Amino acid sequence: LVQQLKMKIDPERAPHAIADTFWPGRLEWIDCAFGRVLLDGAHNAAGLEALRQYLDERALTSVHWVGGFKQDKDADKLIPLLSAHIGCFYAVPVPVDEHWDPGALASMAAGEGIKAEAFSDVETALKQALSSCVSGEIVLVAGSLFLVAEVRRMLNLQNGDIHARN
Numbered sequence: 001l002v003q004q005l006k007m008k009i010d011p012e013r014a015p016h017a018i019a020d021t022f023w024p025g026r027l028e029w030i031d032c033a034f035g036r037v038l039l040d041g042a043h044n045a046a047g048l049e050a051l052r053q054y055l056d057e058r059a060l061t062s063v064h065w066v067g068g069f070k071q072d073k074d075a076d077k078l079i080p081l082l083s084a085h086i087g088c089f090y091a092v093p094v095p096v097d098e099h100w101d102p103g104a105l106a107s108m109a110a111g112e113g114i115k116a117e118a119f120s121d122v123e124t125a126l127k128q129a130l131s132s133c134v135s136g137e138i139v140l141v142a143g144s145l146f147l148v149a150e151v152r153r154m155l156n157l158q159n160g161d162i163h164a165r166n
Helices: 014-019 045-057 075-085 102-111 122-132 145-154
Strands: 028-032 035-040 063-067 086-091 115-118 139-142
Touching: 035 045, 035 122, 035 145, 045 075, 063 075, 063 122, 063 145, 075 086, 075 102, 086 102, 086 122, 102 115, 122 139, 122 145, 139 145
Parallel strands: 035 139, 063 086, 063 139, 086 115
Antiparallel strands: 028 035
């Protein structure tokens, strides 16, 4: 694409530019008064595998996952991808018409040996997840870009805001 657009890129500056790139809702860290929140719009196998690798690299375990999926996703195949990292799964409805029932998602997670609870709204689940964290634990919001957008709205974040990233 760079060659097609005949863009000139300095090879020495490119790695720094890539490292400094900010994409809201993709590996976006939020430091709030109640703890650390990682927002990632991963909603398919490739995205969740990349997220799993990121969690592996940072040795993040006992993660409190606030998650939900649109109905067109194979949630039963996606939830297990992060199971090694999840301490508790907070199943929520995605703010779109066609989404997985939180009770069904919680059952899927429990079937993978993950402690899970279903919530009827995202805000309650997020508050519960944050209040359940102990030192060093984080809250992860993932499974849907719509879900991540809703949490960003709740946290009153704008697309241009830049937060701590690791």
